[in-house]
Every structure is written in C-alpha cells, then in structure tokens.
Amino acid sequence: MTAIRYRYALLSAVPVLVVGLLGVALAPAETCLSPFVKHLDRPEKYLYVFCVDADAKDNDFLAVIDVDANSSTYGKLLHQLDLGCAGNETHHFGFTDDRTHIWGCSLFSNRVFIIDVAGDPARPKLVKTFDSSAKTGLTGPHSPYALPGRMLISYLGGKDGGLPAGLAEYDNDGTFIRKFAFPKDAPYGYDVAINPKLNRMVTSSFTPPPNYRKPLARMDLKQFGDKLLVWDFRARKVLATLKTGLAPLECRWSLKENANHGYCNCALENTIWIWEGADENRYTARKLCDTGKLPADLSQSPDGRFVFVSCFVSDEIQQWDVSDLKNPRLVSTAKPGVQPNMLHLTGDGKRMYVTNSLLSTMDRSEDFWVRLLRVSPDGMKIDPKFKVDLTKFKTGPARGHDMLLY
Amino acid sequence: MKWPALQTFRPPALLFLSSFALLAPLREALSEESRLAVIRTPADFTLTMQDGKAFRLADLRGKVVVVSFIFTTCNGTCPATTQRMSQLSRKLVGDHLTDKVHLLSITLDPARDKPTALREYMRLYEVDAKHWTFLTGSQKQIDKVLSDWGMWVRPGARGQLDHPSRVFLLDVRGRVREIYNLDFFRPKWVLDDVRLLLKEAAE
Numbered sequence: 001m002t003a004i005r006y007r008y009a010l011l012s013a014v015p016v017l018v019v020g021l022l023g024v025a026l027a028p029a030e031t032c033l034s035p036f037v038k039h040l041d042r043p044e045k046y047l048y049v050f051c052v053d054a055d056a057k058d059n060d061f062l063a064v065i066d067v068d069a070n071s072s073t074y075g076k077l078l079h080q081l082d083l084g085c086a087g088n089e090t091h092h093f094g095f096t097d098d099r100t101h102i103w104g105c106s107l108f109s110n111r112v113f114i115i116d117v118a119g120d121p122a123r124p125k126l127v128k129t130f131d132s133s134a135k136t137g138l139t140g141p142h143s144p145y146a147l148p149g150r151m152l153i154s155y156l157g158g159k160d161g162g163l164p165a166g167l168a169e170y171d172n173d174g175t176f177i178r179k180f181a182f183p184k185d186a187p188y189g190y191d192v193a194i195n196p197k198l199n200r201m202v203t204s205s206f207t208p209p210p211n212y213r214k215p216l217a218r219m220d221l222k223q224f225g226d227k228l229l230v231w232d233f234r235a236r237k238v239l240a241t242l243k244t245g246l247a248p249l250e251c252r253w254s255l256k257e258n259a260n261h262g263y264c265n266c267a268l269e270n271t272i273w274i275w276e277g278a279d280e281n282r283y284t285a286r287k288l289c290d291t292g293k294l295p296a297d298l299s300q301s302p303d304g305r306f307v308f309v310s311c312f313v314s315d316e317i318q319q320w321d322v323s324d325l326k327n328p329r330l331v332s333t334a335k336p337g338v339q340p341n342m343l344h345l346t347g348d349g350k351r352m353y354v355t356n357s358l359l360s361t362m363d364r365s366e367d368f369w370v371r372l373l374r375v376s377p378d379g380m381k382i383d384p385k386f387k388v389d390l391t392k393f394k395t396g397p398a399r400g401h402d403m404l405l406y
Numbered sequence: 407m408k409w410p411a412l413q414t415f416r417p418p419a420l421l422f423l424s425s426f427a428l429l430a431p432l433r434e435a436l437s438e439e440s441r442l443a444v445i446r447t448p449a450d451f452t453l454t455m456q457d458g459k460a461f462r463l464a465d466l467r468g469k470v471v472v473v474s475f476i477f478t479t480c481n482g483t484c485p486a487t488t489q490r491m492s493q494l495s496r497k498l499v500g501d502h503l504t505d506k507v508h509l510l511s512i513t514l515d516p517a518r519d520k521p522t523a524l525r526e527y528m529r530l531y532e533v534d535a536k537h538w539t540f541l542t543g544s545q546k547q548i549d550k551v552l553s554d555w556g557m558w559v560r561p562g563a564r565g566q567l568d569h570p571s572r573v574f575l576l577d578v579r580g581r582v583r584e585i586y587n588l589d590f591f592r593p594k595w596v597l598d599d600v601r602l603l604l605k606e607a608a609e
Binding site: 035036038041097098100147148149150169171172173175177178196197199234235236 | 441443444445446556558563570572574585586587589590595
C-alpha cells in the first residue's frame, strides 16, 4: 500500500471506529433484559408470551403474537409452540446474548426450554428441554440471564426444594458449567441483574419451591427473603448483604448515565427499594417509595428517569419519576385490567406490553390477556385497539407470564 | 446438540450456523476452584495467516490466547473490538508478556478478507505480528471454525454482516476460560485474567 493510500485508509477508519464505539454506547436498550443481549435494530414484529395451561392438564406453550404495526394480522395470535409437557409453571424468559434463542424456566418442573427464534421468528422451534436440577442440585429455576456466550440462571431453591438457593451457569447449548450457592445468612434466591460497567451483580430473594407451590393464603411468610446481595461479578463473590423489605423481587440497575444504584420491588411490603453504591465496595439500601399492593414487576425508561411497577393486587401500573432519588414522584397510573403483572418496555421506551398472571397459586382471576400501554413522560395510556385474549385457546385459558420481543 | 436455527438465513457460502455438535466439549475439572471456569474446549483448526502461511491453533499450546472474530469492512462492533485488542497488545508489550500470550483475530468474511486485506487492516491498527496473528481461510474452513466456537454470521443491514460480538480467552491447554463482550473486554481486566491463567499454569 502506498503512503497516500495508507493515510486515506487510516482517515477513513476513524469515523468507522467512532461509529463503532458510539454504536455500542448508544444502542437502545430493552430495559429489562440482560445488558449482554443484542438489541433490536428495528421496531418489534413478534411478541413471545410464555403461557401456563391454566388448569395444568394440557401442555404449556409459547404464544407468538403479531406486533408489527404494519401487519394485517396486528394483535393476533400467529402461532403456538407446544412445549411437549404439562404442569411446568412456565415463568420467566431470557434471550441468549446473540438473541437467537430464548431460554424459558419452569418453577414447578425445573425444566428449561431452549427455543430457537432466529430460524423463523414467526414459528419458533423447541430445540432442547432439560432438567435444570439434575446437575446443579438447585430447584425452581427463575431468571435466565444472558452472559457473553453463556446463560446464568438464578434459582429459588436448593436441593429438594430447600435452602440455600443459588446460581448456575450454562453454555448456550445448555451444557452445565458451574454453580454457586447463596450464603447461609441470605439463602433465598429470585432475580439477578448485572452492571457490566461497574462489574457488579445484584441478586434478590423470594421463597423456595415448597412455599410458593402453596396457595397464597397458606404460604409461610417467615420463609421469604428480605435481602439483596451485591456481588463482584467477575470474581463471583458477595461484597455486601443488604436488608430490604419482605420479598425483594425484580432487580433493575438504573440506566441513568454513570449511575451506581438500582431498584427492587418488595412484593410483600408494597414498596420499591433502592440500592446505592457510595464507592466500589460500599453499598446501602433504603426504601424509595410506597406502591400499590403487591408490586410484582418493575421496569424503567431507557433514560432511567421513570420506573414502572405493576401492582398485582391493586390492579394498577404506576409510573414513578425518579429524577430526584430523595423525592420520587408518582406521575401516572394505568388500569389495564385485573392483576397486571409482567411489563415489557420496548427499546424506545414508548410501548409497554403487559400480561396478568403471576403464579397459578397466586392468580385470583381467570381473565388472562396481553395489553399494550403507550408510554410518554406525560403518562401511560391504554391502547384500546390492542387486547389479546388468552382464554380462548383450544385447550382453554392460559396464564401468560413473561414476554420477549423480536 | 445442533442449532438448526439460522440456516434459513443462509445465503450461498456465507452463513454458518452456531453448532456445538462438533465441539465435543471437554469439561475437565480444575484441581481447585478458579473464578475463570472451564467453559469448553474448542476443536483445533488450521487456517491461513496474513502472510499466506498455514497456522495451527494447537501450536499455541503453552500460551494464553485471546481470540476475536472480526471482518475488515465492518462498521459495527469490529473496529472497537480490534482497538481494544490493540490496547491489550500494547499492555502485553509493556508488561513483557508477549512470549507468553498470543492474540488471534479470525475473519468472519473470508471471501473479502484475503491475506492482503488482513495485512492492510493490520497496518491501520499498528499490529505487531510477532504476537498478534490475523487469520483467514476458505469459506468451508471458516464456517467450521465458527461452528466449533459457537459463532455465526448472517447478512445484516446496508451490506454489513450480523454476528455476535464475543472475544474468547484460552488457557495454556486451549480451553475457553472466559468470553467477553465489549463491555467486559477492557484491557486491564483481560490482563488480570491473563495473569491468573499464567499463574495457574505455573503452579
């Protein structure tokens, strides 16, 4: 290469490098996903809903809903992927880092379903089902969470449904790599959230399988966790154990620039708590605000300004402005129907899909649906044109829980 | 297991699907717990270096190896990945570790990235070829490597290629001990991991 060509090539590489770096930094986030998951570079076309057959007699399934605004079948069911077995209590979803496969966890059966969505997004395929308890000794797999080239699962229980619960890591093909038990003084498990910039991971705590398999009225409240763990992620070591309200569930690191804090909904205290890092290793937790009854899921706007919480028992979704962490402000509420639960906000922060089943042992309605909220800084509005009825399947009603977009 | 997922996207001789069927993972237990778990052992391969000579991965046994997958006309994550590799390379020089650590960058686009293109790309990033090798091969060879490493490539927007952004850290026995995305591919952190693997190998 001549010197002139070399200089030209070098100059032309600079904007490519800048674009590359900015592209990485500015890619829009679907705020509930692992930060390692590849982002959608277009508006969503398909909504996947993890469905529990309501009476647990027929096979559980994944429902594919058309959410392409330009499609003639917008808002309609496109496909049902039969998972091949019943009684799983299919619950939470997670994409692999490359967004080609969904992992779905089952709270009753311990099964994990690996589903290919990249081959034909309209007709996903089940490529593997495995018993996630067999090699880990852990039970109640809850949150499948992408790591680069691997998956992390947080479990609600340990051996035979006891404690401590823990975490397990798998290759993207479902091959077990290793596991970690939670410490004796904070043995409960639930969710996991990683902040790569800070090298920090937070885990939360619910209750082990024998307790959540009981009807809500018979659950033992003494068997729920009330702690968050802050981890050095790369070392997989616990740095801090933080006391919170009862049953801290979904963990969300703030998406504000350079933030070293995050949020967690304490389901049995009707609160949102915040964890805050003063420096690399000193973390504290405090109550941020009171919410409606049984805050079940938590989401946030891409800029980190708003936190959204579904209040399962008081039938509402709340939008909190958390610009001032000392004075969070309730901006709006929406009531899309009975017992709203899972929230899935799009990468642009404008559309929030909502389902309304929590657990078969905790649901109090058999009217299952998927709704859409239009979200802005001024508030949330229910889209009257989008209502997917999950009660009219050939096998009867289905409890829709977690969702993912493609 | 096979991943039949992406084959429907496959254009002629471009895409190869991630498949671990040929991986034959060897998960040998470490003598003691390490924060860097043994994730898998990818199959050996022979590809073509930037100077046209053959290169065999197994010849790097005894060294810690950092492996990236890029293509030279990428305007997505590859420039940032290669820039970080370049930063890491300079740190290795500064810490006198270049005889113990080797960097590899394997093209995702062998049809365009012939040895000449790789050499030009290396000049842009001031690559020291003594401890950083760029590799290409036939489409079939690259497809096989991608499959074995759980990687894939498919057509993306505006003539670009879509692919996962992963960088692999291999120990002296050729086992994958860490997989980074760009968030985690920080030269200081990688150097910490490299030192841990070298210490482990010395014990």
